[in-house]
Amino acid sequence: MTATEPVSAPWGPAPDGLDQQYWDGLVAGELRLQRCTSCRTWIWGPQAICGHCHSFDIGWETVEPAGTVYSWNRSWYPYMEEYANNLPYVTVLVELPHAGGRRVLGILTDDIEADPAIGDRVVGSFERVDGSAWPLLRWRRAGAISEGEDR
Amino acid sequence: MRADIMRGAAAVVGVAEQHYRRGEAPHSEKRMTLEVILEACADAGIDPREIDGFVSYAGGPNDGAIIGGALLIDELRWSNMMWGGGGGSVAAAITNAAVAIATGQAECVVVYRAMSQEDTGRLGYAKYHYGSHFLAHGIGSPAQICAMRTQRMLEHGGVPRSAMRSLVLASYRHAQNNPTAQGYGRPLDEETYENSRLIAEPFHLFDCSRESDGAVALVLVSAERAKSLRPDPAYLLAGAQGAPGGYSELIDNDLDEQYMSAGFGPANNGKPGVAERLWSAAGLGPDDVDVVQVYENFSGPAVAALIDHGLCPPGEAAGTFMTVDNLTAPSGKLPINTSGGNLADSFINGLNLAVEAVRQIRGTSTNPVVGAKTSLFIGGPMAPLVSSVLFGHEDTL
Numbered sequence: 199m200t201a202t203e204p205v206s207a208p209w210g211p212a213p214d215g216l217d218q219q220y221w222d223g224l225v226a227g228e229l230r231l232q233r234c235t236s237c238r239t240w241i242w243g244p245q246a247i248c249g250h251c252h253s254f255d256i257g258w259e260t261v262e263p264a265g266t267v268y269s270w271n272r273s274w275y276p277y278m279e280e281y282a283n284n285l286p287y288v289t290v291l292v293e294l295p296h297a298g299g300r301r302v303l304g305i306l307t308d309d310i311e312a313d314p315a316i317g318d319r320v321v322g323s324f325e326r327v328d329g330s331a332w333p334l335l336r337w338r339r340a341g342a343i344s345e346g347e348d349r
Numbered sequence: 350m351r352a353d354i355m356r357g358a359a360a361v362v363g364v365a366e367q368h369y370r371r372g373e374a375p376h377s378e379k380r381m382t383l384e385v386i387l388e389a390c391a392d393a394g395i396d397p398r399e400i401d402g403f404v405s406y407a408g409g410p411n412d413g414a415i416i417g418g419a420l421l422i423d424e425l426r427w428s429n430m431m432w433g434g435g436g437g438s439v440a441a442a443i444t445n446a447a448v449a450i451a452t453g454q455a456e457c458v459v460v461y462r463a464m465s466q467e468d469t470g471r472l473g474y475a476k477y478h479y480g481s482h483f484l485a486h487g488i489g490s491p492a493q494i495c496a497m498r499t500q501r502m503l504e505h506g507g508v509p510r511s512a513m514r515s516l517v518l519a520s521y522r523h524a525q526n527n528p529t530a531q532g533y534g535r536p537l538d539e540e541t542y543e544n545s546r547l548i549a550e551p552f553h554l555f556d557c558s559r560e561s562d563g564a565v566a567l568v569l570v571s572a573e574r575a576k577s578l579r580p581d582p583a584y585l586l587a588g589a590q591g592a593p594g595g596y597s598e599l600i601d602n603d604l605d606e607q608y609m610s611a612g613f614g615p616a617n618n619g620k621p622g623v624a625e626r627l628w629s630a631a632g633l634g635p636d637d638v639d640v641v642q643v644y645e646n647f648s649g650p651a652v653a654a655l656i657d658h659g660l661c662p663p664g665e666a667a668g669t670f671m672t673v674d675n676l677t678a679p680s681g682k683l684p685i686n687t688s689g690g691n692l693a694d695s696f697i698n699g700l701n702l703a704v705e706a707v708r709q710i711r712g713t714s715t716n717p718v719v720g721a722k723t724s725l726f727i728g729g730p731m732a733p734l735v736s737s738v739l740f741g742h743e744d745t746l
Contacts, residue, residue: 208481209481209482209485211481212481217481217482242599242600242602243482243599243600243602244482249594268501268601268608269497269498269501269504269505269608269609270497270500271488271500271549271550272547272549272550273487273488273549273550274546274547274549274550275490275492275548275549277487277489277490277492277493277549278484278487278489278490280487286547289486289487289488289493291497291601300602301601301602302482302600303482303483303485303486303601304486305486315504316501316504330485334486335486
């Protein structure tokens with residue numbers, strides 16, 4: 199394991215190494231997702247095979263961390279002790295136009311009292327988090343734009 | 350092979366359930382399992398040693414050899430754990446028992462599930478069930494995952510939140526007639542529902558199921574045997590399980606708008622999914638259903654499941670259909686969760702709902718739908734594998 203192994207947070211690279219590039223990307227300040235080398239289909243969550251063409255030749259590419267809110271949730275109950283001191287918090291599922299519309303999760307860090315709207319444009323950044331040896335992808339609204347634009 | 354080879358081949362002839370407030374089970378899961386199996390056999394008029402098949406789902410160590418060994422059954426022929434889906438495979442477990450009977454693999458199969466907080470903790474806090482790509486973003490519970498899917502159903506799909514509220518209020522109304530329901534004597538009104546604390550938006554407290562300790566068992570035999578045992582077997586008209594490939598399994602990258610469905614919809618190639626396969630095998634459709642028990646881990650997924658089955662229109666019209674009166678027995682258009690369900694009765698991973706579905710065929714529910722001939726049970730919506738089973742009175746054969 200590396201020096202950046204998480205100390206207390208229950209997240210980080212999978213033991214089989216499948217998503218190591220994702221986490222290394224966060225450290226490097228990049229959002230990296232899988233892409234099939236054969237058919238160029240974007241893949242997420244991490245897989246050993248391309249579900250589209252069944253190639254095992256999967257690469258990683260850097261994606262601009264920008265997209266639109268596909269759905270969201272504001273958590274009020276301390277389901278996770280790691281986030282129990284930060285209630286409530288908003289998690290957004292973000293659709294990435296630069297990665298074939300694949301969707302990634304992340305916590306929204308701007309004014310979370312204002313409900314996000316599906317279709318809101320968001321921009322990601324890579325933030326150090328207490329208790330986590332790995333930076334995490336966080337999102338902020340770039341200004342509300344109606345769903346369907348920028349497609 | 351015809352899809353309807355299963356139709357009416359097997360029937361539920363014995364049921365039993367016990368439930369307690371979570372953490373208050375008087376016995377282990379194994380002991381409770383043995384108790385409800387004996388009770389279900391007594392209900393059926395069957396010697397427990399005749400049981401030769403065991404089916405459960407969502408995990409648990411007490412397999413057919415262990416339980417059958419404890420009961421010293423004559424012979425073990427069938428011992429299956431449904432693979433994946435958690436509560437989504439609850440109805441599939443019943444179908445699996447019927448498959449064994451219809452194909453001659455076994456003659457008397459029991460479907461069971463036991464939950465004790467002391468033995469296995471709580472489902473809602475199964476934190477490490479989810480991987481890093483959920484946990485890192487504060488998502489550690491099925492409640493939150495279902496909440497996000499529900500939010501899209503409301504905001505993008507146009508389903509009014511009142512559809513969820515009506516389902517909850519109808520459940521509590523039913524529970525007031527069911528003395529063993531945990532919500533008995535605790536009526537719920539619209540204002541209390543709306544003012545209850547938020548848990549995982551859009552879910553308020555009352556949108557979330559209870560977790561109970563307890564155990565449930567259902568005994569199935571062939572239709573021929575069933576007729577000799579009792580006047581009111583609940584025949585299995587059809588059962589279906591599955592989900593579109595990748596549904597609820599790819600860290601929320603379900604194809605197209607499958608994300609806001611409950612998983613019962615068409616396959617990725619457009620062919621019939623769980624709901625359509627169920628109707629096709631039964632030779633019936635949503636308009637033929639007299640009463641429904643729908644697994645509501647949370648209210649939103651249950652609404653999505655009703656939409657998937659064609660029992661409720663999608664979008665704005667869902668709010669017009671889903672009124673408390675429409676959902677309440679005896680005279681509602683589609684009585685739902687007539688014991689109080691997972692919300693207001695008890696939650697033994699949903700198998701308690703199957704017992705209520707059988708009671709409706711027998712006419713022994715505390716909220717009977719008079720003359721009910723078809724009784725639908727829908728298993729854990731929004732799980733990676735979902736399932737439904739349709740029971741029928743003898744008249745439907």
